[in-house]
Every structure is written in C-alpha cells, then in structure tokens.
Amino acid sequence: xxxxxxxxxxxxxxxxxxxxxxxxxxxxxxxxxxxxxxxxxxxxxxxxxxxxxxxxxxxxxxxxxxxxxxxxxxxxxxxxxxxxxxxxxxxxxxxxxxxxxxxxxxxxxxxxxxxxxxxxxxxxxxxxxxxxxxxxxxxxxxxxxxxxxxxxxxxxxxxxxxxxxxxxxxxxxxxxxxxxxxxxxxxxxxxxxxxxxxxxxxxxxxxxxxxxxxxxxxxxxxxxxxxxxxxxxxxxxxxxxxxxxxxxxxxxxxxxxxxxxxxxxxxxxxxxxxxxxxxxxxxxxxxxxxxxxxxxxxxxxxxxxxxxxxxxxxxxxxxxxxxxxxxxxxxxxxxxxxxxxxxxxxxxxxxxxxxxxxxxxxxxxxxxxxxxxxxxxxxxxxxxxxxxxxxxxxxxxxxxxxxxxxxxxxxxxxxxxxxxx
Amino acid sequence: xxxxxxxxxxxxxxxxxxxxxxxxxxxxxxxxxxxxxxxxxxxxxxxxxxxxxxxxxxxxxxxxxxxxxxxxxxxxxxxxxxxxxxxxxxxxxxxxxxxxxxxxxxxxxxxxxxxxxxxxxxxxxxxxxxxxxxxxxxxxxxxxxxxxxxxxxxxxxxxxxxxxxxxxxxxxxxx
Numbered sequence: 001x002x003x004x005x006x007x008x009x010x011x012x013x014x015x016x017x018x019x020x021x022x023x024x025x026x027x028x029x030x031x032x033x034x035x036x037x038x039x040x041x042x043x044x045x046x047x048x049x050x051x052x053x054x055x056x057x058x059x060x061x062x063x064x065x066x067x068x069x070x071x072x073x074x075x076x077x078x079x080x081x082x083x084x085x086x087x088x089x090x091x092x093x094x095x096x097x098x099x100x101x102x103x104x105x106x107x108x109x110x111x112x113x114x115x116x117x118x119x120x121x122x123x124x125x126x127x128x129x130x131x132x133x134x135x136x137x138x139x140x141x142x143x144x145x146x147x148x149x150x151x152x153x154x155x156x157x158x159x160x161x162x163x164x165x166x167x168x169x170x171x172x173x174x175x176x177x178x179x180x181x182x183x184x185x186x187x188x189x190x191x192x193x194x195x196x197x198x199x200x201x202x203x204x205x206x207x208x209x210x211x212x213x214x215x216x217x218x219x220x221x222x223x224x225x226x227x228x229x230x231x232x233x234x235x236x237x238x239x240x241x242x243x244x245x246x247x248x249x250x251x252x253x254x255x256x257x258x259x260x261x262x263x264x265x266x267x268x269x270x271x272x273x274x275x276x277x278x279x280x281x282x283x284x285x286x287x288x289x290x291x292x293x294x295x296x297x298x299x300x301x302x303x304x305x306x307x308x309x310x311x312x313x314x315x316x317x318x319x320x321x322x323x324x325x326x327x328x329x330x331x332x333x334x335x336x337x338x339x340x341x342x343x344x345x346x347x348x349x350x351x352x353x354x355x356x357x358x359x360x361x362x363x364x365x366x367x368x369x370x371x372x373x374x375x376x377x378x379x380x381x382x383x384x385x386x387x388x389x390x391x392x393x394x395x396x397x398x399x400x401x402x403x404x405x406x407x408x409x410x411x412x413x414x415x416x417x418x419x420x421x
Numbered sequence: 422x423x424x425x426x427x428x429x430x431x432x433x434x435x436x437x438x439x440x441x442x443x444x445x446x447x448x449x450x451x452x453x454x455x456x457x458x459x460x461x462x463x464x465x466x467x468x469x470x471x472x473x474x475x476x477x478x479x480x481x482x483x484x485x486x487x488x489x490x491x492x493x494x495x496x497x498x499x500x501x502x503x504x505x506x507x508x509x510x511x512x513x514x515x516x517x518x519x520x521x522x523x524x525x526x527x528x529x530x531x532x533x534x535x536x537x538x539x540x541x542x543x544x545x546x547x548x549x550x551x552x553x554x555x556x557x558x559x560x561x562x563x564x565x566x567x568x569x570x571x572x573x574x575x576x577x578x579x580x581x582x583x584x585x586x587x588x589x590x591x592x593x594x595x596x
Contacts, residue, residue, distance in 0.1 A: 067512070145540060145542070145551065145553065146551055146552060146553060147551075148551065174555055174556070175553045175555060176552075176553060176554070176555040177537075177555035177556065178555070178559065180555070240501075241501060243501075244498075244501050255501075344502075344504070344510040344513065344514070345501060347500055347501050347504055347505060348496065348500055348501075348505065384504075384505065384506070385504045385505065385506045385508045386504070386508075386510045386511060387504070387506075387508035387509060387510065387511050387516065388506070388508060410511060
C-alpha cells in the first residue's frame with residue numbers, strides 16, 4: 001500500500017480548506033483508465049451504486065445523484081474528502097427520490113426525480129442548510145415509461161432547463177414493433193421529446209408554467225450551459241432499431257451505424273427533427289424516418305437543425321461538460337467533455353463506447369474532430385454485452401482545482417482525473 | 422413265453438417310455454412354449470421399449486431441433502435487445518437468465534412474446550427494466566415455440582420444451 005502510494009503520481013494541489021494534506025494522489029494504475037500522457041486518475045469513492053450525474057462545490061464537496069434510493073432510502077450521496085488526498089473519507093446520504101439530474105447554481109443545489117425538481121440552499125462551506133426540507137421548484141413533469149430521467153442545466157439569467165425525454169423510440173403506432181408506422185403528428189411532442197425552460201427560483205411550477213424551449217429531441221441525458229456562447233448544448237440519444245423495425249430497408253450493420261449521436265446548440269424554438277427525421281453521419285444530412293415514409297435516402301425537413309457535431313451511433317452520451325478550468329493543457333480550455341455510457345443497440349455488431357470523449361472548441365464552435373479522452377471503463381478489450389461492462393461513464397463535473405470528475409452508474413465508482421504538470 | 426413276455430415287457434417299457442417321453446415332450450413343449458412366451462414377451466417388451474426409446478430419441482431430437490431453430494430466430498428477432506448472452510441491458514431490457522419469467526410457466530412466457538410488455542415494467546432481482554417490448558404477434562406458432570424452447574435452454578437455463586400446440590392453445594383463448 002505504501003509502495004503504491006509512493007509510486008502513485010503525486011500532485012501538488014493547493015486546497016486552502018484542508019491544511020493537513022494537500023496532495024491528491026493518483027492511483028497507481030490510474031484507476032484502470034487509459035488517459036492521454038500527463039493525465040492521471042484516482043477512484044474517489046467506490047460503491048456509490050447507480051451514480052448518475054454529480055455536482056462539485058467550490059469547496060470540493062461532491063454531491064452524487066443516484067438512479068434509485070440506496071438501502072437507507074437516500075438518493076443523493078455527499079462525498080467529503082477531509083484530508084485532501086482526493087479520496088472520499090466520509091459519505092452522507094439524503095433525498096428520497098431516485099433520478100439523474102443534479103447541479104449547483106447561485107448557492108443552491110438542484111436535484112431532480114423523474115417527475116420533479118427540488119433545490120436546497122447551501123451554506124458558505126458547501127453544506128446543505130436544511131437537508132430535511134428541499135424547495136420544490138417544478139412538479140408534474142411527464143413520465144411516460146421510457147427515457148424518464150430529467151437532466152438539468154442552469155443559465156446565468158435565472159432559468160433552469162429540463163430534459164423531458166420522449167416516451168417512445170420513434171413515435172410508432174406500436175412502439176418498437178416491426179413495420180409499425182409513425183403517428184402524424186406525433187403526440188409525444190406536446191409534453192415530451194424536448195427541453196423545457198422554467199424559472200430557477202420559482203416554487204411549484206407545472207408544465208404549463210414552463211416553456212417548451214426546444215423540440216424534436218428524442219432523449220437528452222447530457223446537457224450543459226456554455227458560458228462562452230451563452231447557449232445550451234445538448235447531446236441527443238438517437239433512435240434505435242432501424243433494422244429490427246424495417247429489416248427490408250436497413251441491414252444490421254446499417255442499423256448499428258445509424259443514426260449519429262448528435263450534439264446540438266439550442267436556441268429558443270430549436271427543432272432537432274425527432275421523430276420525423278434522423279441524422280445520417282455518412283450522408284451528412286437529416287433523413288426522413290422510415291416510420292414517416294422514408295427509405296434511408298429521402299431527405300428530411302430542411303427546417304430541422306443540423307448538429308454541431310455527429311458521433312457514432314448508439315454510444316449513449318449521458319454527460320456533457322464544457323471545461324472552464326485551467327488545470328488541463330490549453331487545448332482543453334472551453335472544450336467539451338462527453339461521457340458516453342456505451343451502446344447496446346449495435347448488437348449483433350460489436351458494442352462501442354463506455355469512454356469519455358473530448359471535442360476542442362474555439363469561438364464557441366468545435367475547432368477539431370472529437371477524440372477519446374478517457375477509455376477502458378468497461379475493462380480491457382471493451383465489452384460485447386452491456387451488462388458485463390465493468391464501469392459505464394455517466395456524469396461529469398469539474399472540481400474547483402480544474403479536476404474532471406466522472407461517475408459510473410454500473411460499477412458505482414466516482415473517478416477524478418487530474419493533470420500532472 | 423420269454424419272447425412274449427419280453428415283447429410285452431418291451432412293449433410296456435416302450436409304451437411306458439413313449440408315454441414318459443410324451444410327458445417329457447409335453448413338458449418340453451410347455452417349457453419351450455413358456456420360454457417362447459417369455460421370449461416373445463421379452464421381444465415385445467424390448468420392441469416396445471425400443472419404440473419408446475425411439476419415441477424418446479425422436480422427442481429428444483425434436484427438442485434439439487427446436488432449440489437449434491430457436492437460436493437462429495433468436496438472433497433475428499430478440500438479440501438486439503436481450504443481447505447475444507441473454508444478459509439484456511441494465512435498466513432497459515430485462516435479462517433472460519436466472520429468472521422464472523423464462524424457465525417457469527410456459528403460458529406466461531408465451532403471453533410476453535405475443536402480447537408484449539404493455540405498460541408492465543419487470544422487476545428482476547430488485548432491478549426494473551424500462552423499455553417496452555412490442556407484441557411479436559406476427560411470429561408463427563412454430564417460431565414462437567422454437568424461440569421459447571431455445572431461451573429456456575440457453576444461457577445456462579434448463580427448461581421444458583414449448584410446443585407448437587402450447588402456442589396454438591394460447592392463441593385460441595387469447596385472440
């Protein structure tokens with residue numbers, strides 16, 4: 001153990017609140033992750049089961065949202081590192097509703113269940129003042145049985161954005177049934193399949209109090225407010241099963257490669273095309289969905305927005321974070337990290353994903369192609385069956401020192417990635 | 422006299438002998454008959470068991486064929502969601518291993534395939550699965566039987582065969 005600690009990369013991380021130890025010590029094997037040169041990683045905490053998104057306070061307190069309540073009926077886990085070595089040395093659970101969304105803004109911790117959004121006031125140390133009584137901000141969000149998680153992001157103008165995922169794969173008359181055609185117009189879009197905007201400080205808002213900010217988004221799990229562009233960026237989970245539903249039109253290979261997982265920059269009124277269209281990264285076009293008369297070639301609605309960047313199909317982008325720190329080399333400044341949960345819908349073709357990707361940005365636009373930043377979450381050699389992947393990245397957050405935190409909802413691990421200057 | 426007596430004697434003996442031999446023969450015949458009955462029974466028995474064995478092996482062969490056909494169909498219709506190893510997808514598509522839903526009641530299993538999941542969300546081992554399964558009613562009786570026989574006997578599962586008649590019977594009362 002001692003040898004491990006000594007041989008682990010030691011980093012000098014000034015942490016004004018923790019005078020005793022000021023060294024974040026990377027794990028000897030970088031927590032099993034494959035990283036670019038100069039980067040190192042450590043496991044902050046294990047057994048944080050169902051760790052979805054997370055938020056880190058200015059003081060380095062880590063709040064992790066759990067997909068479901070743990071055995072003590074708590075669905076947010078506060079991880080604290082008292083000695084500053086990077087490892088959580090205490091944990092405290094609270095909040096009863098499982099879910100995905102969590103964020104910190106203007107002295108409040110916001111957290112969502114699959115139907116509601118709450119917030120807690122934080123004190124100057126990043127602690128919740130009254131754990132027993134969160135304020136209910138939004139209630140009655142649509143829960144339709146599929147894509148239920150409500151991810152959240154906040155802007156600098158007092159608004160909160162909530163993803164309400166479509167309770168359907170492609171708005172067929174019979175969801176996911178072979179040959180079943182699309183309902184026109186798609187009724188799902190009235191209450192789901194988009195991003196809703198609410199006031200961040202107003203209590204008990206219902207759907208009608210909010211605004212459908214953007215539509216035609218099947219399901220967004222990863223989203224972030226870009227403070228440079230002052231716009232909301234989202235990662236869409238593209239539709240599944242083109243081959244299963246239309247086997248005469250799409251081969252299994254095409255089904256594994258279509259459609260792209262897309263990053264969109266949203267504006268009020270944005271329409272990203274679901275369910276009528278999907279984005280084909282090979283033809284670089286929005287294509288008319290087969291459920292609505294498409295044949296794999298017919299172009300979609302020209303008014304539909306194009307993605308900022310297209311990624312391989314079915315990788316399941318669950319976390320998005322614009323890097324605002326300076327710990328990492330300049331290349332990473334203002335760029336986007338994306339936690340890809342990893343595919344299931346590429347079978348029988350090999351699965352892909354379970355990595356953290358990076359996209360460089362300049363002047364609010366991608367300035368280069370995407371690349372894999374942190375890999376090997378699933379274990380050596382990837383995975384063929386999602387259930388057997390060891391870890392699957394889900395949420396991303398930045399620590400006050402510029403570290404990148406990554407949650408894993410399969411193995412229950414919280415990682416911290418640091419750069420060794 | 423001596424001659425006559427001898428003759429008689431001989432006759433008697435002969436007679437006696439022949440009578441004796443008659444019984445012996447009779448006994449022998451009876452024995453043979455018994456034996457042949459036994460043999461016949463044995464032959465018949467072994468024939469029946471042979472038949473049974475044949476039936477058994479033809480049952481076993483049909484079982485095996487059903488599994489093989491089911492595997493091909495599984496790849497075509499089920500694998501995307503339930504995966505090549507039957508593990509399913511965490512939180513989304515339920516596993517087909519270590520669950521009574523698959524190896525238990527045939528009727529319930531047939532219902533899953535033909536009626537789909539509807540709004541029911543399965544809870545297996547404390548975990549729930551979100552995705553909806555569409556009814557697979559376009560599958561033929563034989564296809565359903567083969568797929569189900571396969572999944573009941575794949576991925577480490579052990580289960581009885583689902584026959585075409587099982588599927589027919591279900592369809593007859595669940596139109």
